[in-house]
Amino acid sequence: MTTWSAPIYVYLWLAGMAGGSYFAAFLAERFAGYNQRRLTQLAIQMGVLPAVLGVLLLLADLGNPLRFWHLLAEFNILSPMSMGTWILLAWVAIAVVMNVLYRYEGQHGEPGGRPIHRLNGGLGWLQFLFSILLMSYTGVLLATSNRALWAGSALIPPLFVASAVSTGIAVLIAYILVVAPVTTGKTTEYRLPARLLTGSTEWAIPTRLVGRLWEAEAIVILVELVVLIGLVAWLGSSAMAGAREALNMLTFGALAAPFWVGVVLLASIVPLAFDMMSPGKELARREVFRVALASSVCVLLGALFLRAVIVIGGQL
Template structure:
């Protein structure tokens, strides 16, 4: 080992495996769907409300699943609370400069907001009796406030995982500052895709679905640009992806998850409403992206 591309090549892999890949995927979905639901609530029309509610219906179960996956991944799962409370002083544990520390708090707070919005959506759909629940749905100051604060935490949950990887000394992860950005943009693309898929299943035809679809095409295009920027920013470390992982990244993420859906989208400009294929491809690509990033950096 006489010449290495980066000083990061001497660290050890933390053995973050499938649980973390799934967490990155469902955490991205949780933050992304909430973020999109808030955008629809704030900037969409009244007839798009069911789409926003769909976002909240996805976000809450995903954040619960995220917490579960993270807990199971710990060497000592029963000590999960040590992330929040200093176990020997009982004071709050918070390190602004440690993404995992801030992320633990963000997940907790986001979980509370996504629960409130989830209940609000149930009330609006007349599936739950809770008089105050109406007030957390628009229009109204309280609903706007909950949306904006919850949406900010949703964005944080969607993106901090990429920053967390960058704030290490592993090859690839810490050789680019762009993983957080990639994860945020990818969270938006997979979340829009899942919302489109479920809206199609319910045969919803409100205009918001088409708007979401068009937005997803823009976001996937942006994601493609960011991924290329990640590759360039890796510099000599990029050679770590001249491997089976690189092939998977190229075919699974770039071709299947980005170029193919974009091509299908442009072909369907004429108003074809079957958007299922593109959405499914974007979801598959988003999952493979996280899989490649988590595993490839630990095999170096």
């Protein structure tokens, strides 16, 4: 019998997605030296939905949802669930403020917008820190327990952080590819329906940036795969009670099918193969576009399988 089931693993998936997409967008644009933070803006606008959906799922899973405010009456640094409540709340609050400021910035042009731009820049850094905390929290929540699969090693937070970043990149790419392609003649650009988001004219996301994100996603998946192999090796070699049973259950037992097909194949092998199939990342080409989209869908589904297998597996 499992105390935590679908609402919890979907919630962890959504919270990771929100934190991961912002983390990826923020770093990509800072390191690439883009002054206009289109991708970061997109991530913060997109991220509110999964974060709020996640909170609703968490509340629905409570035995007494109407007592949810009791969570806000306590600040317990030892309890990851208490810390997670505050982190998620702060993440959503900052995201909402940043969204309002972006809209205001867009409507009022440069001169009036400059202080707001600076304020949003500061909030952006704060949100980056909260995104790291949010991604980590999804793993620390499980790891601070007495379940061998979750708590025996310190590998669940790294696994969930890596998975959150790959999920975040995948959802960004999927959104850009599905919502934004504009084909004029022989070229395709990725333009976001900015009017819906900020009231300004359309933005263009550089195709090269999307291609680089895809490349980054492959490396993050490799990191995730290394951590997963480490976890399996630890389960196999640990003397901790329940560790060997957890390994058997994942590899040969009740969860073998979702583990091998969902986690190993869908979340890792297939997206890596897709990445190798498109070395140039020429997203303007229709077949490459399709491969990128398929890869993103696989990563998103695989990450959900990963959380389901780990959450359920820890309790069996």
